[in-house]
Amino acid sequence: MNSKKPLILVTNDDGINAPGIRFLIDIMNDFGDVVVVAPDSPQSGMGHAITINNTLYCEPIVINKNEPQSEYSCSGTPADCVKIAVNEILKRKPDLCVSGINHGSNSSINVIYSGTMSAAVEAGTQGIPAIGFSLLDYSLDADFTHSREFVKRITLECLNNGVPKGVVLNVNIPKISNTKLKGIKICRQANGVWEEKFDKRTNPLGREYYWLSGKFVNNDQGEDTDEWALENGYVSITPTQYDLTAHQAIKNISNWKL
16 A cells, blocks of 8 residues: 555445445545445444454455455444454554445434444544445435535545544435535534334234334424435535533533432
8 A cells, every 4th residue: 555645444334335335435546545344234223333242254355356445344333344444454543434325314313323424433433534424315226426526525625634523524415316416514413303113013923023114303494404404405514523421411410419
């Protein structure tokens, strides 16, 4: 590797063969030396899970011999991929970690369930500037073409300027067909929730099981949120912190008679 180039770690939660990560790898090769460490199978919705009770495998893999990046297929979660990359594979700390491009939204409350964002957060906790990219299209054959310009612009700014300490970037890109994206909005996370229900079924052996379903409800009418930006044709960037302390509540709770 050329030490003068930025070292970029690429990962995801849809698996190393997913079209989204292949598209992202192609973009990152324009910026520096790329090392890919990604799950060997889909890990969507894993959040920040890590492997502690099972063995963990991580092996070099060649998917396209004409591409310059080094790649490793990992049996663990997205957070595992970042941990093993930093501690076992890379010879130095990467200059940037990018995760995605996810097939589906990670805006609003979805960020806490997201394996894509948890990989970025794991990198952030280790002092690595990190971005999670998501496209609002769950289809396996999603068209990522219109996202290239924005992924490149955001990546370049992060490489040039870094990101604030304790922050990672949550980037969501609308699914656009015939119209161009309007631009980029820096947003806060919308106050949205999932109204969930479980579809109760019975298998052929008579054992009951459940299938999670539901619908997303946006309770936030603000025009400064990620949901508003996406609904109005903008790429949203939400600076996301991984210090979960509710600092504003400390004073109130300190007055309790404990």
